[in-house]
Amino acid sequence: MASTFAPRLVNGPFGDPGLFVELRWQGSAxxxxxxxxxxxxxxxxxxxxxxxxxxxxxxxxxxxDRVLRLFLNRDKDLALFGPAGILDCVAGKLAGYVWxxxxxxxxxxxxxxxxxxxxxxxxxxxSSGFRREDAPPLDAPQGDATATTPVLVDQxxxxxxxxxxxxxxPCLAFAIDEPMHLNVDGDALSRAGYAPGRWLxxxxxxxxxxxxxxxxxxxxxxxxxxxxxxxxxxxxxxxxTLGQKFGYIVDTRFIPENLAVLLPVVRAADVLFCESPFLxxxxxxxxxxxxxxxxxxxxxxxxxGARRLKVFHYSPRYQGRGDMxxxxxxxxxxxxVDPGVLAExxxxxx
Ligand SMILES: [Zn+2]
Ligand SMILES: [Zn+2]
Numbered sequence: 036m037a038s039t040f041a042p043r044l045v046n047g048p049f050g051d052p053g054l055f056v057e058l059r060w061q062g063s064a065x066x067x068x069x070x071x072x073x074x075x076x077x078x079x080x081x082x083x084x085x086x087x088x089x090x091x092x093x094x095x096x097x098x099x100d101r102v103l104r105l106f107l108n109r110d111k112d113l114a115l116f117g118p119a120g121i122l123d124c125v126a127g128k129l130a131g132y133v134w135x136x137x138x139x140x141x142x143x144x145x146x147x148x149x150x151x152x153x154x155x156x157x158x159x160x161x162s163s164g165f166r167r168e169d170a171p172p173l174d175a176p177q178g179d180a181t182a183t184t185p186v187l188v189d190q191x192x193x194x195x196x197x198x199x200x201x202x203x204x205p206c207l208a209f210a211i212d213e214p215m216h217l218n219v220d221g222d223a224l225s226r227a228g229y230a231p232g233r234w235l236x237x238x239x240x241x242x243x244x245x246x247x248x249x250x251x252x253x254x255x256x257x258x259x260x261x262x263x264x265x266x267x268x269x270x271x272x273x274x275x276t277l278g279q280k281f282g283y284i285v286d287t288r289f290i291p292e293n294l295a296v297l298l299p300v301v302r303a304a305d306v307l308f309c310e311s312p313f314l315x316x317x318x319x320x321x322x323x324x325x326x327x328x329x330x331x332x333x334x335x336x337x338x339x340g341a342r343r344l345k346v347f348h349y350s351p352r353y354q355g356r357g358d359m360x361x362x363x364x365x366x367x368x369x370x371x372v373d374p375g376v377l378a379e380x381x382x383x384x385x
Contacts, residue, residue, distance in 0.1 A: 039213050040279050044308065045072050048347040048357055051094045052285050054308050055079065056211055058193060067209055067283045072098035080105055085188060087195060088117035089285050090206040091124040099128050107161060110141045116187050118205040119150045122157050129165040137161040149185060149207060151199055184300050191243040198296040200287040203325045208287065210300045213278025217242055223272050230255040241266045242273060282307040282341065285348055288322060289331040291383035297335065298384065304341045311346035311364050314353070329360040333367025334376065338384050344368045
């Protein structure tokens with residue numbers, strides 16, 4: 036499998052949820068959820084360009100302040116996406132401090148609130164005391180976006196989609212994928228007498244953008260000279276393979292309405308990161324708290340055709356018994372889905 040993304044959970048399975056995904060060739064990263072994130076080194080957190088917040092229950096949002104503090108005097112923007120209410124939650128966090136000495140700070144949050152009615156966007160700039168400034172919605176990426184599973188970001192080298200699920204409040208699940216993985220054939224490169232360098236990134240950008248064959252490109256040669264070639268002439272140097280995909284599901288219920296929007300988004304993920312707070316014997320508790328059980332997490336991964344399942348966000352009541360949650364999820368993932376469950380889910384899994 037081509038590996039562009041290096042994902043890792045921010046905390047252990049009993050800690051606050053969060054997934055850090057490093058984009059290896061870009062030197063950047065994206066972060067899913069803002070629970071406690073002290074375990075992430077500042078240098079890693081500072082690579083983040085996009086933050087995706089599932090919802091603002093405390094265990095998913097208390098880490099906002101550390102991000103704010105780290106980024107405050109940096110010359111960059113941070114894009115943040117969240118469900119209905121996120122704009123008020125960000126404004127509320129920012130209103131908890133006094134900003135009379137940040138006039139010359141360039142940092143800004145660019146926040147997009149994702150609802151089934153569409154996206155609303157606002158900027159919060161340090162230089163204006165983080166006052167909310169309404170902004171036009173970002174260009175909606177094209178593709179198979181629908182209101183319930185919109186594409187939030189499409190940057191060519193990565194794309195993020197969301198599903199709006201019911202957790203008694205709207206809660207977003209996400210998938211990040213690389214629509215097209217481009218691999219340079221090193222042998223062909225040296226046979227042709229070219230040297231690796233920035234021009235390869237430009238070539239990949241051109242291929243992703245479907246540039247015309249006669250598009251010119253400056254190529255570095257092994258003898259340290261450069262030469263002008265076309266995208267068409269260079270195309271054979273690059274192999275196109277299927278990119279990676281990772282799913283992230285937290286705080287949701289195992290009901291047909293949720294599965295109907297979740298499954299298309301996380302379908303065929305290489306790894307599905309899924310909450311697994313309760314054992315199935317406690318499924319009444321899980322349902323009451325609008326959460327999944329381990330068996331339900333396993334069933335979702337199976338129905339989605341995920342290659343691997345990584346469960347986390349365990350309830351503290353199972354401290355010392357985390358292995359039971361993992362095993363129950365794995366058994367459901369590897370096993371057959373109960374026909375009764377399938378019948379109950381009906382069209383959601385068809
Ligand atoms: Zn929650
Ligand atoms: Zn939670």
